[in-house]
Amino acid sequence: MYEFNYHRPTSLAEASKLLAGAADGKFVAGGQTLLPTLKQRLAAPSDLIDLGGIAELQGIKVDGGSVSIGAGTRHGVVAKSAEVAKAIPALAKLAGGIGDAQVRNMGTIGGSLANNDPAADYPAAVLGLNATIHTNKRTIAADDYFKGMFETALEDGEIIVKVTFPIPKRAGYVKFPNPASRYVMVGAMVAETASGIRVAINGAAPCVFRHKEMEAALAKSFSADALKGIKTDPKTMNNDIHASAEYRAHLVGVIAKRAVLAAG
């Protein structure tokens, strides 16, 4: 790692001020992506501003219609939350399958969403469940948030404060992890929400996306059979050493069907 200055603010205002005052500052939450990146010298921030000491980023709140998760909440806490498991079982299951136990003990939902790794799990939950992202400046709808590979609608210095998930009628998340790295090769969050059926596919393409053709088919009949024959264009898929675009396109159909079955 290159040298940097380290700060641990206790409020959002202080964090913003520290970033504004740094030559090339970066926020760090759980650090499970950023620290490996720094160790490989792929990034060289002048200042690291640790959001881990900000109390208002912590915690889970469930009310009648939604689950709100503070951006600094670790995956392990979401996975073990009885409240989340009751309100949105698919969300608790998704959190419990991220990385490994030690990564889940450090990694945070805000960090995962700010990074928007194509192979991350949480983007599928946010897009599939039609969540709202609350930042220190505004609220952003899931459909407006994910912009491309590692790209989001967040502006410089904008900090995710919490994410609000409307409780769906039913939802299922299934992923096909890479057998070695356990990163998502193809994942699907399928949900019946108040605003209709949503199918979010992660891992497969440069950015999480909604599969509109599958959504239309499931709106007519919410069953795995409804997805039969629906093709995914390999030209839109990632093609790398882990899987060809054609294989990923095939997996999208298989995994989406399993997610429908998981939704029940």
Added chain:
Amino acid sequence: MTQVSMTVNGKTVSRDVEPRTLLVQFLREHLGLTGTHVGCDTSQCGACVVHVDGRSVKSCTILAAMANGSQVTTIEGLANGDTLHPMQEAFRDNHALQCGFCTPGMIMSAVDLVNRNPNPSEETIRHELEGNICRCTGYHNIVKAVQAGAQAMK
């Protein structure tokens, strides 16, 4: 330099370190606690697992400064004098190690697992140990040891 203070295996320690110091470097190089190993250095293998405030973490992927003020337990902090921790004893009894390089991390992960889930099934153990890699034993005896250790920890 930044001052880092924490409680490690019950003892309060304080050092001035570079902000980029990893927790595992702090433990091994500044405190001389070399029981915590560095295997892959890319947060995959789990040889460096320690507990920070009761949660198992990969100490190669957390800055010492991020653990400032925390309670840290390493493999050296498990035994009570000459009496091994029940999980350490279970690893010995079940021949759950060959070269032993991954063992400190395996045991720290296993203790955290059992603290959260006192009766883990074989499936749970295999899922929870996904972040620990052993290249000798093939995991079978490790899973047996964790089951035995869980019983002994009651």
